[in-house]
Amino acid sequence: MANTNEVEPKSVGARDTLLTQKRESLGQDAFRRLMRNHAAVVGGVIIIILILLALLAPWIAIKPFSEQVLVDQNKVPKWLVSVFPSLEPYAVYSNDYPLGADYVGRDLFSRIIYGSRVSLTVALIGPLISIIIGVIYGSISGYFGGWVDNIMMRIVDVLYAFPSLLFIILLMAFFRSPISDIQPGTFAYSIKELDESLGGMFFIFIGIGLTAWETMARLTRGQVISIREKEFVEAARTIGASNARIMFRHILPNIVGPLVVAETLAIPGYISTEAFLSFIGLGVNPPTPSWGSMIADGAKAIRTYPNQAIFPALALAITMFAFNFLGDGLRDALDPRLRGTQ
Amino acid sequence: MTDNNEVLLRVENLKMHFPIFRGIVFQKQVGAVHAVDGISFDVKRGETLGLVGESGCGKSTTGRAILQLYKPTGGKVFFKDKELTTLKRDEMRAVRREMQMIFQDPYASLNPRMTVGEIAGEPLIVHSAASPKEIQERVEQLLELVGLNPRFANRYPHEFSGGQRQRIGIARALALQPSFIVCDEPISALDVSIQAQVVNLLDELQDKFSLTYLFIAHDLSMVRHISKRVAVMYLGVIVELADRESLYLEPFHPYTQALLSAVPIPDPFAEVNRTRVILEGDVPSPVNPPSGCRFRTRCPIADKVCAESRPEFREVKPGHFVACHKV
Numbered sequence: 001m002a003n004t005n006e007v008e009p010k011s012v013g014a015r016d017t018l019l020t021q022k023r024e025s026l027g028q029d030a031f032r033r034l035m036r037n038h039a040a041v042v043g044g045v046i047i048i049i050l051i052l053l054a055l056l057a058p059w060i061a062i063k064p065f066s067e068q069v070l071v072d073q074n075k076v077p078k079w080l081v082s083v084f085p086s087l088e089p090y091a092v093y094s095n096d097y098p099l100g101a102d103y104v105g106r107d108l109f110s111r112i113i114y115g116s117r118v119s120l121t122v123a124l125i126g127p128l129i130s131i132i133i134g135v136i137y138g139s140i141s142g143y144f145g146g147w148v149d150n151i152m153m154r155i156v157d158v159l160y161a162f163p164s165l166l167f168i169i170l171l172m173a174f175f176r177s178p179i180s181d182i183q184p185g186t187f188a189y190s191i192k193e194l195d196e197s198l199g200g201m202f203f204i205f206i207g208i209g210l211t212a213w214e215t216m217a218r219l220t221r222g223q224v225i226s227i228r229e230k231e232f233v234e235a236a237r238t239i240g241a242s243n244a245r246i247m248f249r250h251i252l253p254n255i256v257g258p259l260v261v262a263e264t265l266a267i268p269g270y271i272s273t274e275a276f277l278s279f280i281g282l283g284v285n286p287p288t289p290s291w292g293s294m295i296a297d298g299a300k301a302i303r304t305y306p307n308q309a310i311f312p313a314l315a316l317a318i319t320m321f322a323f324n325f326l327g328d329g330l331r332d333a334l335d336p337r338l339r340g341t342q
Numbered sequence: 343m344t345d346n347n348e349v350l351l352r353v354e355n356l357k358m359h360f361p362i363f364r365g366i367v368f369q370k371q372v373g374a375v376h377a378v379d380g381i382s383f384d385v386k387r388g389e390t391l392g393l394v395g396e397s398g399c400g401k402s403t404t405g406r407a408i409l410q411l412y413k414p415t416g417g418k419v420f421f422k423d424k425e426l427t428t429l430k431r432d433e434m435r436a437v438r439r440e441m442q443m444i445f446q447d448p449y450a451s452l453n454p455r456m457t458v459g460e461i462a463g464e465p466l467i468v469h470s471a472a473s474p475k476e477i478q479e480r481v482e483q484l485l486e487l488v489g490l491n492p493r494f495a496n497r498y499p500h501e502f503s504g505g506q507r508q509r510i511g512i513a514r515a516l517a518l519q520p521s522f523i524v525c526d527e528p529i530s531a532l533d534v535s536i537q538a539q540v541v542n543l544l545d546e547l548q549d550k551f552s553l554t555y556l557f558i559a560h561d562l563s564m565v566r567h568i569s570k571r572v573a574v575m576y577l578g579v580i581v582e583l584a585d586r587e588s589l590y591l592e593p594f595h596p597y598t599q600a601l602l603s604a605v606p607i608p609d610p611f612a613e614v615n616r617t618r619v620i621l622e623g624d625v626p627s628p629v630n631p632p633s634g635c636r637f638r639t640r641c642p643i644a645d646k647v648c649a650e651s652r653p654e655f656r657e658v659k660p661g662h663f664v665a666c667h668k669v
Contacts, residue, residue: 150369231451235514237411239465240438249464253455 030257033333040329046322054116061110062098066287069105074305076100090304100307102297108308111289112315118278118290119271119319122204126270127263129209134216135259141217142224143247153221156214168207172282175203200285204274212266219262223255257334264327268320275316291316349420350522350554351408352384356417358400358407362629376628377403379578380417382655387521390548390555392569392586394562394601398625400578401558402446405524408556409443410434421522439469442515446527448507452499458485458510459495465517484513489543505536512543522554529564541568562605566590571661574598577636578628580655584662594664597621597637635667643668 034040053060075094081087094101099108141152175182175192182189195202227233228251236246277283278292286293291312298309358378363369378400385391395401407414410426419426424437442465445451452461463481466472472480482492488509499507508528515523525544529537541564547553559565565572566586573583574597582595593599600619607613621640626632632639638648647667655665 147369231445231447232453234406234411235443235445235451235511236453236464238409238438238443239468239514239518240435241464241468245468249456250453254453 030333034329037329037332039325040333043322043325043329046318047326050116050120050319050322053113054120057113057117061107061113063107063110065106065111065114065289067106069101072097072101072105073103074101074301074308075105076305076307080307084306086303087305087307099311100305102294102308103301106287108294108311111294112291112312115289115291115294115312115315116319118199118201118274118284118288119316121201122208122270122274123267123319123323125205126208126212126267129205130212130216130266131259131263132213133209134213135220137213138217138220139224139247139252142221143228143243143251145225145228149221153218156217159210160214162210164207164210167210168203168277169282171206172203196285199288200283204277204283207277208270208273212270215266216259216263220255220259223258224251227251227254261327261331261334264323264330267323267327271316271320271323348387349384350387350422351556352418352420353404353408354382354418354420355380356382356404356407356419357415358403358412359415373629376578376631378407378414379631381575381578381580382417383573383580383583385522385554385556387554388548388552389570390557390568392565392572393556393558393575394560394565394572395575396560396625398628399575400628401560401575402526404575405443405526405556405558409438409441409524411443435469439465439518440520441522441524442518442520443524443526444508444511444515444528447531448504448511449499449531451511452507454499457496457498458490458502461499461510462495462513462517465514469518471518480517481513484517485510487516487547488513503536504532505540508532508536508540509543512540512547516547516551519551520553522556525555525557525559527558527560530559530561537564544568562601574601577625577631579636579665580663581637581666582662582664583655584659588659588662592662594658594662594669595637595666596641596643596668635665 034044072094074090075092075097076087077095077097077100078093080100081091097107097109099112102108102111137152137156141149175188175195182192191202233246233250236250241249274283274290275292275295278290279296281293281296283292284290294312295309295316298305298307298312302309356378357376357380359374359376361371362373362375364372381404383391393401393404403412406412408419408426410419410429414427417427421437421441424433426434426437429437456464459478459481462484463477466477466480478495481495485492485495490506490509490513494502499510502510508531511528528544529540532540544555545568548555555568557565557568569586571583571585572589573580574589574595575581576597582589582593582598589598590602593602596619600621603617603619607616619642623640626636626639632649634650635641635644635648635653638644641648651667653665653667655663658664658669
């Protein structure tokens with residue numbers, strides 16, 4: 001089999017092949033540069049592993065995330081004591097739990113695996129919302145300019161100043177309060193049901209969506225304006241290209257790089273927003289595990305059982321680092337000023 | 343060059359003012375840049391009209407306003423028998439097949455995300471002028487025509503030099519077989535050694551396809567080489583318009599005289615004896631241009647009359663127009 005690979009088409013002379021070879025596209029060029037950036041590759045690999053963990057959680061996790069074994073409360077595996085010597089006086093050993101059990105006897109490892117689902121969902125939904133709304137909004141504003149731009153950007157300014165975190169807290173206080181009496185069949189009730197069916201992530205999406213698209217809209221607008229004035233856009237007008245063609249063929253392909261980079265670098269922000277909301281108890285509904293709520297649980301016993309807070313925090317930190325590294329690598333790979341350099 | 347007198351393009355009292363706004367929410371217009379302020383000329387079929395002037399005098403704006411890339415503030419542009427300023431979008435689109443533009447900056451005028459073939463073939467796609475296969479053939483022809491290897495078609499612009507890129511721009515302009523091309527300083531961003539090549543290419547193409555050029559430039563000797571007639575612009579107005587020989591041998595307007603005296607002579611002995619008319623001061627702001635004659639603030643022979651009324655653009659010799667009170 002290996003020998004067949006060596007049969008190559010007859011060489012037609014160096015100069016000829018240089019001219020006729022299939023040129024590598026700008027995307028391939030960028031990918032090649034990305035692959036040379038070790039931090040970015042590590043980041044990318046970690047993200048791929050995380051995605052696999054989240055998808056295969058039921059097979060990887062050794063226990064269901066909500067299974068409570070009350071007799072196993074706060075149990076720790078033996079190896080942990082060598083890492084955290086302070087555990088020794090309190091430790092009840094059980095090697096059934098690779099990272100220990102929490103205060104109601106749930107397996108920390110399994111919960112961290114399942115917790116990646118929440119973080120990655122947010123890492124997917126955040127960019128989705130901000131790209132769909134932000135890029136469309138920003139392109140319209142930047143492309144048409146004038147009073148359209150003026151009005152649209154003033155709206156963004158107003159929303160930017162809106163205290164969205166406060167708004168989210170109010171929303172949750174209203175919909176989740178045990179004493180709130182929401183009648184079945186009303187709009188509010190269906191929102192409450194939607195939130196419950198999503199394990200409490202609905203309001204996290206709202207919280208991220210409210211703020212994320214505005215930054216994206218501003219960035220897109222600025223990029224569109226800078227490209228709109230370029231001569232090749234004028235050339236496209238001269239040949240009679242339609243607005244849609246100019247937008248999709250000439251402007252968007254030239255701004256996609258900065259937008260992808262900005263969005264990748266914004267993902268850690270979305271993840272930490274979710275973790276923060278869950279930490280203060282306004283995120284996912286228990287028993288759905290989220291790294292933020294696990295840190296909150298673990299923080300209560302951080303002096304006696306540091307493992308309960310440290311492992312979810314570590315998972316969170318690694319994930320955010322991975323996205324940051326990948327974002328940095330993408331920025332370097334897609335920066336037009338570096339294009340074509342070694 | 344064919345020597346007929348059919349007027350292909352006529353510009354009448356063209357004005358292009360760019361408004362200046364102030365305020366963030368409630369904007370109001372506080373003034374306007376008078377980039378082009380009432381110019382008239384015509385271009386005959388098959389000729390090259392040179393348009394010269396220093397930076398910021400409105401040459402490029404004129405070219406773009408003719409092509410309706412900017413909506414002119416006033417005046418009329420007649421192309422063949424159509425009046426362009428009042429055309430609807432669709433009607434203008436059809437006219438665009440006939441009039442094209444070659445841009446100044448060969449780096450900025452090609453979309454870096456498109457291959458050379460896509461760039462040169464785009465006009466055909468936009469006007470659905472051909473099937474994909476025909477487009478590919480046509481693109482190969484075009485590239486060959488402008489002196490590029492047709493096999494470069496799937497390369498990206500960043501792989502080419504400035505002169506090659508300018509050739510790609512020319513191929514794009516020729517794709518729809520237009521009759522009129524605005525050349526907006528097509529050579530000023532190029533190396534001197536490349537300039538001549540591109541000018542000669544433009545010359546050749548003009549003969550081959552009987553093209554009509556409006557050639558915008560600030561290099562007087564290059565304009566002299568390529569143009570049949572030359573118009574001199576200063577601060578948004580044309581001050582002198584004449585046949586090439588007439589203008590270069592016998593300039594009437596003091597501004598034209600100053601410009602021509604600034605052209606270096608490639609002969610060290612003659613260069614020593616060259617007398618220059620040195621203009622004083624700077625070009626006034628086009629936001630608030632001087633009253634009367636635009637040039638009076640720097641004119642060596644200006645007097646009271648020049649401040650009072652705008653000089654008429656009149657024919658002092660057959661085919662030689664000057665806007666000056668003193669001629």
